[in-house]
Amino acid sequence: MTDEPEPPDAPPEPQPSTPAPTREPRASKRVAWDAAWHRFVPAFWLMGLLLASNVALAVCIRVWGDTLVGDAVVTALDAAIVGAFVLHEWPAVRAALRVRHLGWRDWLLAGGALVAIGVVVQLWFFIGARVFEILEVLEPFRENGWPPWSAVVLVVLCPAVVEELAFRGFLLERLEPLIGRRDALLLQAALFAILHMLPAMLPSHFWMGLVLGVVRIRTGSLVPCMCVHGAWNLFVLIEEGLLEAWP
Amino acid sequence: MSDQPESAHPNPSAPPNASARPPYRPGRGRHARAERARKTRNAGRWVLVIAIIQLLFGIWFGWKHGDEADAALRHLSTMEADEVVELENGEKTTVADLRAAVERERLQVFVIPIGLGVVFFGLYFWARSSPVPALTTALGLFVAVHALEAVVEPASIVRGIVVKIFCVAGLASGVRSALLQRALDREDEDEQESATGSPA
Numbered sequence: 428m429t430d431e432p433e434p435p436d437a438p439p440e441p442q443p444s445t446p447a448p449t450r451e452p453r454a455s456k457r458v459a460w461d462a463a464w465h466r467f468v469p470a471f472w473l474m475g476l477l478l479a480s481n482v483a484l485a486v487c488i489r490v491w492g493d494t495l496v497g498d499a500v501v502t503a504l505d506a507a508i509v510g511a512f513v514l515h516e517w518p519a520v521r522a523a524l525r526v527r528h529l530g531w532r533d534w535l536l537a538g539g540a541l542v543a544i545g546v547v548v549q550l551w552f553f554i555g556a557r558v559f560e561i562l563e564v565l566e567p568f569r570e571n572g573w574p575p576w577s578a579v580v581l582v583v584l585c586p587a588v589v590e591e592l593a594f595r596g597f598l599l600e601r602l603e604p605l606i607g608r609r610d611a612l613l614l615q616a617a618l619f620a621i622l623h624m625l626p627a628m629l630p631s632h633f634w635m636g637l638v639l640g641v642v643r644i645r646t647g648s649l650v651p652c653m654c655v656h657g658a659w660n661l662f663v664l665i666e667e668g669l670l671e672a673w674p
Numbered sequence: 675m676s677d678q679p680e681s682a683h684p685n686p687s688a689p690p691n692a693s694a695r696p697p698y699r700p701g702r703g704r705h706a707r708a709e710r711a712r713k714t715r716n717a718g719r720w721v722l723v724i725a726i727i728q729l730l731f732g733i734w735f736g737w738k739h740g741d742e743a744d745a746a747l748r749h750l751s752t753m754e755a756d757e758v759v760e761l762e763n764g765e766k767t768t769v770a771d772l773r774a775a776v777e778r779e780r781l782q783v784f785v786i787p788i789g790l791g792v793v794f795f796g797l798y799f800w801a802r803s804s805p806v807p808a809l810t811t812a813l814g815l816f817v818a819v820h821a822l823e824a825v826v827e828p829a830s831i832v833r834g835i836v837v838k839i840f841c842v843a844g845l846a847s848g849v850r851s852a853l854l855q856r857a858l859d860r861e862d863e864d865e866q867e868s869a870t871g872s873p874a
Contacts, residue, residue, distance in 0.1 A: 463857035464850055478818060485825040558781045606806045606856060614807035621814045624822055626786045629793070 463605055469512060470601045473593060474618055476508045481624050495571050495581075502585045509593040519600045520592065523649045537651035540642045544635050544659055551631040559627035565667040575669055582664055587657035594619045594636060595643040595652050612640045635659070702858065710851035714809075717848020718801040720841050721812045725794035732787030736780075743780035747773060790819060805852035813845040 480501050487497035513520050552561055568578045594615045602611035616636030620629045639652045646652075661669075753759070755770040767775075794812065801808035820838060824831045 463853050467849075467853055474814060478814070478821065482821045482825060485822065489825055558778060558785050560778065605853065606804075610804050610807040613804075614810055617807070617811040618814055621811070621818045624818055626789065629789075 466601060467605055469515065470598055473508070473512045473597060474622070477505060477593065477622055478624075480504045480508065481622060485624065495567055495573055495577075498567075499581060502581055502589070506585060506589050509589050509597070512597050513592050516597050516600050520596045520649070523596060523600070523643070523647070525648060526650045529646060529648055529651065533646040533648070533651060536645055537642055537655050540638045540651075541655045541658055543638050544655065545662065547634050548631045548659075551634075555627050555631075561627075562625075563667055565664055565669060578664060578669065579661070583657050583660045586660060587653045590619070591639070591643075591649050591653045591656055595639055596649050599640065599643060608644065612637065612644065616640055707855065707858075710855045713851035714801075714805050714848050714855065717809050717845050717852070718798060718805065720844040720848070721794055721798040721801055721809070724812070724816060724841060725791050725798055728787050728791030728794055732784060732791055735787060736784030739783045740780055743776050746776050750776070790815070806849060806856055809845055809849045809852060813842065813849060816841060816845065 483504075484497055484501040487494050487501075491497065555561070564582055565578055567573075568575070598615045598618065599611055602614055605611075606614065616633050616639075619636035619639075620631075620633040623629075623632050635656075639656060642655060643649060643652050750769055750773050753769045755768065755773075757769045758766055759769060759772060760766050793815065797808045797812045797815075801812070820830075
């Protein structure tokens with residue numbers, strides 16, 4: 428029955444004028460095996476450079492104590508590094524910055540992710556406080572007399588944008604065609620945790636990276652991830668007394 | 675030999691039935707695959723070695739530091755809790771806070787290396803099913819831990835430097851081999867799929 432040839436005057440299949448937005452277009456991407464390493468190397472470089480900048484910050488802190496100037500310089504350096512790599516992958520990252528296709532379900536998912544991060548991270552720090560000294564993020568800003576908005580810029584906005592572009596943007600885009608979705612998700616979360624360079628933060632930030640990665644894949648956009656990441660960091664600042672008057 | 679006309683085959687050095695063989699594709703042969711599998715396995719073993727070293731180090735260091743912490747706590751127990759003492763770096767703190775810090779540090783020197791050892795053990799087992807992410811994570815974690823250690827104590831950079839270099843080289847080589855093998859396997863699956871018309 429299928430051998431019957433199509434009549435020559437059969438109307439052609441209607442082609443949509445604009446392709447329908449697809450949520451998961453990357454699964455079909457495949458990389459030739461001998462090109463796989465060349466596609467993987469930039470991910471190595473990005474991770475190495477971010478790690479190097481964090482080591483530089485740790486050296487600054489060791490030499491000069493809690494230095495907000497060093498923190499600001501390293502944040503700017505990280506932004507420059509990530510910006511350069513993102514430009515390399517710009518078409519894919521630009522597509523991931525779209526918000527028009529997002530519906531209420533996506534934002535509901537982002538809200539759920541925020542709750543999931545909050546519950547697990549708070550629980551971890553509650554347990555971890557017996558072993559680790561929990562660092563106060565806001566304390567250096569108070570001590571040095573920096574205004575509250577500088578804390579919002581350096582702790583909320585910059586990390587939310589830069590880290591999401593680096594991990595859920597560049598790394599996930601690069602790794603997924605090479606090693607598959609599940610492994611790419613796990614790997615970017617592990618690298619996200621490692622980059623924070625504090626053993627106490629490994630489990631909590633691995634969980635955070637995993638949840639944000641799921642949000643990125645399910646919504647197809649980086650913007651909800653940035654919002655969740657920023658909201659969580661803002662919550663931490665508020666918990667430490669951001670809204671109280673500066674002395 | 676000279677009886678064979680040169681125009682009989684486009685490549686005179688090739689055997690007459692060369693066209694019947696599949697085209698030569700470097701890196702896809704049995705030996706290349708075996709070599710990559712060996713490097714990936716070796717990298718997994720490096721992760722196991724790191725895990726064992728971390729665990730042994732954690733137990734030894736925790737036990738050694740425990741004695742020092744006990745001595746410090748015994749000394750502090752002779753002082754009043756609200757008494758203010760000056761530390762070596764010039765900071766002032768109360769005896770109660772200092773006791774809490776010593777207790778916390780005693781747990782930290784035990785928990786951190788053992789926790790890292792457990793993580794590396796987990797990565798070793800993960801590397802058996804998914805070598806690329808597991809070995810990459812192990813490499814990143816190893817470099818980050820030693821970088822942080824070097825910041826805290828610069829003299830530690832040269833301690834065991836040969837082993838560290840071998841670990842990093844072995845892990846990086848394992849990541850590359852595992853990645854190439856995985857990409858090649860997927861390409862083979864695709865070829866098989868397109869040849870048979872059904873998923874492999």
